[in-house]
Amino acid sequence: MRHSNQAERAPELPHKRLQTSLGYLSSRVTDPVRKLWFIKKTLERYGTHSELVRRLPVVRSIVFHYVALESFGSLAWRSEPGVVSFPRAPLFLLFHMRHVLLVVTVAALALSTYWLLGAARTGADWAAARLIPLPNISAPVSVDFHPNRSSNPPTSVWLVTQNTEEELWSNGLRVDTQFAIDTHRRRYLHFPKDGSAPTERSGPPVGIVYHASQSDMAPFSREFSTDILETTHALLGWLQRREIYHYMIDRFGRVYRIVDDDDVAVHAGTSIWEDEESYYLNLNDSFIGVAFESRWDTGKDLITPAQVQAAMNLTDVLRLRYSISDINCVPHGLVSVNATKRLIGYHADWAQGFPFNALGLSDKYALPPASMTAFGFGYDEDLVGRLGGELWPGVERAETLLRERAESEGSDVQRLRSRLGERYDEMNGQWRTFAHRRSNQKLRALPEVKVNPVTSPVEERVNQTLPSSQR
Numbered sequence: 001m002r003h004s005n006q007a008e009r010a011p012e013l014p015h016k017r018l019q020t021s022l023g024y025l026s027s028r029v030t031d032p033v034r035k036l037w038f039i040k041k042t043l044e045r046y047g048t049h050s051e052l053v054r055r056l057p058v059v060r061s062i063v064f065h066y067v068a069l070e071s072f073g074s075l076a077w078r079s080e081p082g083v084v085s086f087p088r089a090p091l092f093l094l095f096h097m098r099h100v101l102l103v104v105t106v107a108a109l110a111l112s113t114y115w116l117l118g119a120a121r122t123g124a125d126w127a128a129a130r131l132i133p134l135p136n137i138s139a140p141v142s143v144d145f146h147p148n149r150s151s152n153p154p155t156s157v158w159l160v161t162q163n164t165e166e167e168l169w170s171n172g173l174r175v176d177t178q179f180a181i182d183t184h185r186r187r188y189l190h191f192p193k194d195g196s197a198p199t200e201r202s203g204p205p206v207g208i209v210y211h212a213s214q215s216d217m218a219p220f221s222r223e224f225s226t227d228i229l230e231t232t233h234a235l236l237g238w239l240q241r242r243e244i245y246h247y248m249i250d251r252f253g254r255v256y257r258i259v260d261d262d263d264v265a266v267h268a269g270t271s272i273w274e275d276e277e278s279y280y281l282n283l284n285d286s287f288i289g290v291a292f293e294s295r296w297d298t299g300k301d302l303i304t305p306a307q308v309q310a311a312m313n314l315t316d317v318l319r320l321r322y323s324i325s326d327i328n329c330v331p332h333g334l335v336s337v338n339a340t341k342r343l344i345g346y347h348a349d350w351a352q353g354f355p356f357n358a359l360g361l362s363d364k365y366a367l368p369p370a371s372m373t374a375f376g377f378g379y380d381e382d383l384v385g386r387l388g389g390e391l392w393p394g395v396e397r398a399e400t401l402l403r404e405r406a407e408s409e410g411s412d413v414q415r416l417r418s419r420l421g422e423r424y425d426e427m428n429g430q431w432r433t434f435a436h437r438r439s440n441q442k443l444r445a446l447p448e449v450k451v452n453p454v455t456s457p458v459e460e461r462v463n464q465t466l467p468s469s470q471r
């Protein structure tokens with residue numbers, strides 16, 4: 001790298017980064033007068049930048065290169081051809097800004113890794129977003145669209161026919177199985193309400209957790225048909241690779257199986273629910289996850305009538321096949337908790353506006369959540385804000401129940417809550433021990449074969465639909 005003599009003799013040298021740029025660029029100027037003009041102009045511009053800029057490594061690289069290039073540019077544009085030879089500008093810039101590029105790349109990698117790991121750990125919905133950025137989501141239907149279910153649920157359903165791509169059920173449900181994968185078999189800890197010791201269970205799912213995919217979506221109109229299809233396809237691939245949800249219902253009401261019914265999918269994260277006999281913690285292992293391709297938001301209904309119809313048929317099939325009781329068909333927003341902060345509504349998808357009536361299910365918003373009544377969880381202003389200023393009625397009922405119970409015990413609500421919280425810690429500890437032992441056993445077992453959904457043999461698909469007695 002050549003330096004001009006003037007610069008080296010100067011009482012105060014400009015920063016090394018600027019010297020590099022000056023040396024390189026001035027060597028491209030053949031005319032000595034213009035060369036001097038370039039150096040003088042650059043040093044003048046350099047002098048206007050504060051000491052702070054000179055101290056910040058990444059910033060000074062950008063600023064100094066810019067300063068030199070700016071003078072070089074104005075000289076080059078004014079000079080006749082041949083006096084100034086242009087450096088290969090893009091390469092020059094890339095090389096000299098390699099540190100900046102490195103920092104940006106590392107930061108981007110770190111951020112995306114953190115984001116993906118977070119998704120795998122604690123349920124899925126928000127992480128499915130930003131797959132394909134598309135403008136403006138339009139609401140396909142109005143808030144009051146979904147009417148009550150007009151027909152009684154069927155008393156039996158059967159698998160009419162199936163091939164490597166699809167199942168047809170007798171109530172009209174079609175399940176696209178092209179994306180279906182196996183993960184690992186369902187095994188969970190079941191907590192009886194009678195106070196007896198928790199027991200391990202496997203076998204069929206005990207309930208359904210409904211989700212909104214919270215993924216990006218194209219406007220729901222004819223001219224965006226291709227975008228809608230491509231977005232769904234990208235989402236399905238994304239969910240499959242991360243084993244998220246058992247089923248996904250696209251906006252045309254098509255139902256896709258992602259994880260086999262007998263296996264565990266990532267979907268509910270840290271969560272609590274109860275039925276008449278049992279408490280359930282962390283429902284990934286005991287409940288089936290069904291997602292609407294939608295962006296749930298308060299006061300807006302972004303699912304289509306076709307999705308509601310498909311969800312009704314899917315719910316009927318799952319409930320009949322696995323004897324799932326109505327009480328255990330519940331939206332994610334009502335079961336999700338933040339265990340560290342003891343708060344409900346960590347994920348809030350469908351904490352309002354779920355079409356229970358249209359699906360023929362009872363209204364779970366009326367129920368006081370077990371997270372509050374049994375384990376003393378509460379809520380904060382953040383959740384109230386996220387739900388547009390109002391929580392579902394069950395929350396207030398739970399508050400009342402806690403108050404009444406504290407009174408009848410001659411205690412106060414705060415003390416009652418912390419006692420219930422200790423109970424949760426104890427149960428959650430048992431659950432963790434169980435989960436730890438289970439994953440150790442899994443490691444010791446033979447490696448599980450992952451079925452490639454496209455090339456899997458027909459037998460694998462047949463196995464997916466065998467009755468529970470064969471599992």
Ligand SMILES: [Zn+2]
Binds near residue numbers: 125210212267332347
């Ligand atoms: Zn969810």
